[in-house]
Amino acid sequence: MDTSNATNSIDDRPRLFAALQHNPYIQAIVTVFVACLCTRILSSQWFEAAKYSNRRGIEPPTLPYWIPGLKHAFSMGYDSKRFLAKCLNKFGDGTPFFVDAAGQRLLLILDPEHIKGVLRSSKELDPNPFIHDKILSALMGSPQEAIDHYKSDGGNTDYIQTTHIRQHTTGSNLNALGKRLFDTLSRSVEQALLPQADSEWTEIPDLYAFFQHHVTLAIAETLLGSAIVQSYPEIISDLWTHIEHTDQFFMGLPRFVIPKAYAARDRLLENIRNWSKKVESLRQQNALGTHWDAVAGSQLLQERETLYGELPGHDVHGRAAQTLGLLYGGTSLTVPISFWYFFETARDRDLQHRVLDELKTHAVPESSSYNLMKLAACPLLRSMHAETTRYYSSNLTIREVIVPQYALGAKYVLGKGTTVFIPNKYAAQYTSAWAQVRPQAITKPLDTFWPERYIVAEKGKPERFSDVGLAGNWTSFGGGEHKCPGRHFARNIGIVTLAVLLGVFECEVLDLKGAHKTDPRLKEYAFGTMKPTGKVAARICRRPNRNSIPK
Numbered sequence: 445m446d447t448s449n450a451t452n453s454i455d456d457r458p459r460l461f462a463a464l465q466h467n468p469y470i471q472a473i474v475t476v477f478v479a480c481l482c483t484r485i486l487s488s489q490w491f492e493a494a495k496y497s498n499r500r501g502i503e504p505p506t507l508p509y510w511i512p513g514l515k516h517a518f519s520m521g522y523d524s525k526r527f528l529a530k531c532l533n534k535f536g537d538g539t540p541f542f543v544d545a546a547g548q549r550l551l552l553i554l555d556p557e558h559i560k561g562v563l564r565s566s567k568e569l570d571p572n573p574f575i576h577d578k579i580l581s582a583l584m585g586s587p588q589e590a591i592d593h594y595k596s597d598g599g600n601t602d603y604i605q606t607t608h609i610r611q612h613t614t615g616s617n618l619n620a621l622g623k624r625l626f627d628t629l630s631r632s633v634e635q636a637l638l639p640q641a642d643s644e645w646t647e648i649p650d651l652y653a654f655f656q657h658h659v660t661l662a663i664a665e666t667l668l669g670s671a672i673v674q675s676y677p678e679i680i681s682d683l684w685t686h687i688e689h690t691d692q693f694f695m696g697l698p699r700f701v702i703p704k705a706y707a708a709r710d711r712l713l714e715n716i717r718n719w720s721k722k723v724e725s726l727r728q729q730n731a732l733g734t735h736w737d738a739v740a741g742s743q744l745l746q747e748r749e750t751l752y753g754e755l756p757g758h759d760v761h762g763r764a765a766q767t768l769g770l771l772y773g774g775t776s777l778t779v780p781i782s783f784w785y786f787f788e789t790a791r792d793r794d795l796q797h798r799v800l801d802e803l804k805t806h807a808v809p810e811s812s813s814y815n816l817m818k819l820a821a822c823p824l825l826r827s828m829h830a831e832t833t834r835y836y837s838s839n840l841t842i843r844e845v846i847v848p849q850y851a852l853g854a855k856y857v858l859g860k861g862t863t864v865f866i867p868n869k870y871a872a873q874y875t876s877a878w879a880q881v882r883p884q885a886i887t888k889p890l891d892t893f894w895p896e897r898y899i900v901a902e903k904g905k906p907e908r909f910s911d912v913g914l915a916g917n918w919t920s921f922g923g924g925e926h927k928c929p930g931r932h933f934a935r936n937i938g939i940v941t942l943a944v945l946l947g948v949f950e951c952e953v954l955d956l957k958g959a960h961k962t963d964p965r966l967k968e969y970a971f972g973t974m975k976p977t978g979k980v981a982a983r984i985c986r987r988p989n990r991n992s993i994p995k
């Protein structure tokens with residue numbers, strides 16, 4: 445056997461090694477690798493040292509990182525939804541931690557005591573700096589003069605607008621919005637059906653797409669009027685393109701990187717500006733319908749136009765950004781949550797019968813509709829909605845520290861300007877904390893959907909809905925002074941979708957067993973719309989008598 449070749453290559457090794465040693469590229473690669481490795485080892489040690497330290501008054505630790513200076517910037521820039529999910533899955537044991545993208549630091553908290561403290565401390569932590577810079581400016585394209593005004597008036601505009609939304613989404617105003625939505629959604633679905641006789645099925649190849657289109661249209665029309673939806677039918681697709689690029693807008697990506705998203709936002713803002721001019725002209729002629737107007741929409745939107753029109757920095761551009769903000773706020777989470785509210789009912793025969801019983805009990809045959817106030821008080825429907833938001837709202841509640849120092853629990857302190865993120869879906873899965881406050885609510889594990897989770901049954905008393913004690917655990921609508929003002933409207937939108945798709949129409953999922961295969965994985969993304977991972981086929985028909993209520 446000739447071994448000379450092998451021997452030669454062994455003999456060549458020191459020469460090869462020497463050549464590599466003197467190659468500047470190799471030297472650079474090795475230096476970078478060693479620097480990254482040392483950074484990782486050191487940052488892991490700093491993380492552990494802070495996490496297990498008994499000292500008080502320290503800053504929460506920063507997650508280990510590989511690259512000095514940039515830290516987590518690449519991972520955040522590449523896919524922040526997935527990266528934050530990975531961080532929460534690996535380090536989400538309740539210790540607060542910083543993620544640092546080249547100096548932009550976010551603190552993630554999961555411990556319910558920390559969450560309760562943060563949500564209650566509205567004097568020390570405020571969502572508005574984030575709302576002004578990221579939501580209104582970066583995402584909605586608000587002009588700088590409007591942002592300057594919000595910043596200069598000490599939060600007064602924010603307070604006025606939240607209080608105003610609250611007034612219009614509770615009591616009789618809420619009922620009026622619900623009725624309008626019921627009529628609009630019923631009409632929109634009716635128009636999509638085949639024109640055959642009643643009880644003929646129309647196939648729906650993609651239930652989520654069908655639902656998203658009709659429910660977004662019904663909400664947009666209820667809020668903004670029918671004229672804009674008719675003259676600008678792309679409003680639905682443009683709005684969802686804009687919504688699905690939220691994190692890219694937050695990161696400030698320029699137009700050439702996400703041209704379609706900017707183009708969609710341009711069209712939305714332009715059409716809303718035209719809408720705003722028409723509303724103003726009708727108002728000056730005293731020609732607006734007071735409760736709802738085909739051109740100007742709901743009373744809520746009409747009054748907002750006047751309210752913002754009187755503020756400095758609010759020409760038609762400033763007002764349009766605010767209106768887009770409300771349209772976004774009213775749909776981005778409400779539509780997917782309402783989908784799961786309906787879908788969980790549609791794919792569970794037993795639950796569907798119980799929901800249909802409630803619909804029958806509160807049907808108003810004279811007006812071919814339902815008593816929405818009574819349905820909204822029903823413990824099963826309330827508990828189901830709370831459970832749907834707990835399970836499917838993959839959103840974040842955000843605060844910024846506005847005082848020199850804020851004490852987070854007994855151990856940590858946060859400096860002024862710290863941005864605090866509460867990942868609501870993860871907080872809602874934090875079992876040990878639920879066990880302490882509501883042991884009966886975890887009879888079924890928190891990583892399953894259980895419609896009755898929020899129902900309290902006391903001996904001799906009727907069943908009731910309760911979320912008492914869950915302020916730090918169930919934060920899908922945020923909490924404290926800034927808790928979502930549209931939450932009652934969101935719940936009623938869900939109830940209207942059940943009433944229309946199960947009561948007025950009969951909408952059936954075709955493959956009940958297979959439908960679970962397209963369920964999104966809960967912990968793959970830290971935030972973002974949760975929708976089925978594939979198409980779910982369904983069919984729909986009118987109930988035997990048009991607009992009949994099941995009896």
Ligand code: HEM
Nearest residue numbers: 606773774777778781837920921922923926927928930934
């Ligand atoms: C299921 C649907 C919805 C979910 C899960 C949801 C969730 C949230 C959350 C987590 C916040 C932040 C609260 C905080 O900072 O403590 C919020 C704020 C807000 N939401 Fe909603 N929301 C929904 C529907 C709606 C609807 C339908 C509207 C309006 C029509 C709306 C309007 C607002 C507004 C204006 C704020 C800002 C409040 C403030 O900063 O004081 N939301 N929402």
